[in-house]
Amino acid sequence: MIEFKDVSKKYPSGVMGLKGISLQIGDGEFVSIIGSSGAGKSTFLRSINRLNDITDGQIIIDGQSITAANKRQLRKLRRHIGMIFQTFNLVKKSTVQKNVLSGRLGYYSTFKSLIGWFSKKDYELVKDALERVGLSDKLHHRSDQLSGGQQQRVSIARTLVQQASIILADEPVASLDPITTQKIMADLRKINQELGKTVIVNLHSVELARKFSTRIIGLKSGEVVFDGSPVEATDEVLTRIYGEEIFKDGEDDA
Numbered sequence: 001m002i003e004f005k006d007v008s009k010k011y012p013s014g015v016m017g018l019k020g021i022s023l024q025i026g027d028g029e030f031v032s033i034i035g036s037s038g039a040g041k042s043t044f045l046r047s048i049n050r051l052n053d054i055t056d057g058q059i060i061i062d063g064q065s066i067t068a069a070n071k072r073q074l075r076k077l078r079r080h081i082g083m084i085f086q087t088f089n090l091v092k093k094s095t096v097q098k099n100v101l102s103g104r105l106g107y108y109s110t111f112k113s114l115i116g117w118f119s120k121k122d123y124e125l126v127k128d129a130l131e132r133v134g135l136s137d138k139l140h141h142r143s144d145q146l147s148g149g150q151q152q153r154v155s156i157a158r159t160l161v162q163q164a165s166i167i168l169a170d171e172p173v174a175s176l177d178p179i180t181t182q183k184i185m186a187d188l189r190k191i192n193q194e195l196g197k198t199v200i201v202n203l204h205s206v207e208l209a210r211k212f213s214t215r216i217i218g219l220k221s222g223e224v225v226f227d228g229s230p231v232e233a234t235d236e237v238l239t240r241i242y243g244e245e246i247f248k249d250g251e252d253d254a
Contacts, residue, residue, distance in 0.1 A: 001026055002048060002166070002198070007057035009043050009222070017043035018054065019222040025215075027165070030192045031200045032209035035219035036242055041202040044219060045168050048200070049081040050074060061166075079106040082159025084169040088151040092144035096135065096154050099143050100126045103162035122161070129157035133187055149180035156187055160195075167191070169201040173208070185212045206238060 002025040009017035017040050025031055033041045046052040047059060050066050058067045066077050082103070083089075090099045104122045130136050133153040143151060152172060159167050169188065173181040189212050192199045203209050209216050210230040218226030218233070218241035226237050238246055 001060075001062060002200075003058075003060040005058040005060065007047065007054050007059060009040075009047065009052065010055045016222045017052075018047070021057075021222075021224055023217070023224065023227060025198065025200065027198055028192070028196045029198055029200075030189060030212065030214045031198075032213035032216050033200065033202045033219060034204075034206060034209050034216060034241065039219040039241075040222040041219055042170055043222070044217075045170050045200060045202050048166070048168055049078055049083060051083075075106060079162065080165045082162050082164030082167045084152070084155045084159060084167065084172045086171040086174045088148075088155050090143045090151055090154060092142070094143060095140050096130070096138045096143055096146070097123075097126055097140060099154055100129060100157045100161050103158040103160070103164075106162065125161045125163075126157070129160035132160060132191075133157050147180075148176050149184060152176065152180075152184050153187065156184075156191070160191070164197070166198045166200070169199065171202050171204065174204060181208070188212070206233070209233070 004021045004023050007021045008019055011017055021044070033044055035041050043052055047054050048066070054067060058065050060066070061077055061081070064073070064077065066074065069077055101118055101122060104118060104125070108117065127136070127139070130139060133156050135150060135153050135157065138146060138150065143154060146154065167188070173184050176184060185208055188199050188201065191197050201213070210233060213230060216226065216228065216230055216233050217224060218237065220241055225240050226233065
């Protein structure tokens with residue numbers, strides 16, 4: 001379980017990224033975070049693995065405060081929190097295998113990480129993960145030879161090899177075409193349903209949030225203004241999150 005206890009984030013500029021957020025996310029949920037640009041979506045997501053430090057409050061992961069964790073504790077906690085980025089965050093000149101193997105680095109000492117020491121089990125995990133995302137035939141391809149959708153699947157495979165119980169995805173389909181977007185979101189839902197992973201994803205598209213998630217959290221100016229099921233995310237709710245402008249052009253995304 002992930003628990004936010006009165007969490008706030010104030011940036012040096014004085015801007016409040018998050019304001020007094022208190023909520024819980026249970027194991028195995030598929031949560032979409034929606035809201036306009038600047039609403040606090042990325043700040044919220046990146047505070048879970050402490051890529052962003054919060055200013056006030058506590059974030060508890062499976063009973064342990066990641067907010068108060070020291071370096072060693074933080075390293076252990078991050079083993080169980082995978083991260084998928086909009087820009088894929090791959091070493092483009094390295095092979096798919098090496099990029100996916102990097103998901104195991106948190107389990108090894110700095111020395112073993114530097115020399116690239118991995119076990120036979122690690123290599124088996126890579127094969128299994130790539131099979132799950134449909135990239136078994138790309139094992140020895142360079143990552144920059146792949147399409148955007150394939151590169152994002154490599155990122156997903158990396159979190160599977162990491163054996164993370166929580167997968168955070170920060171705008172994972174923002175740079176992809178509509179068909180590839182649907183496939184990537186379907187991959188994440190399949191992983192959520194079949195492997196019981198907790199998936200938390202930032203999205204600009206309300207349509208995708210409604211289709212794929214089990215829960216939607218709407219942020220506005222760093223505050224939670226909606227927290228409910230996709231069915232409950234009515235037009236009235238969306239107006240509260242985005243303002244009346246969302247429907248001016250007959251569109252329901254932002």
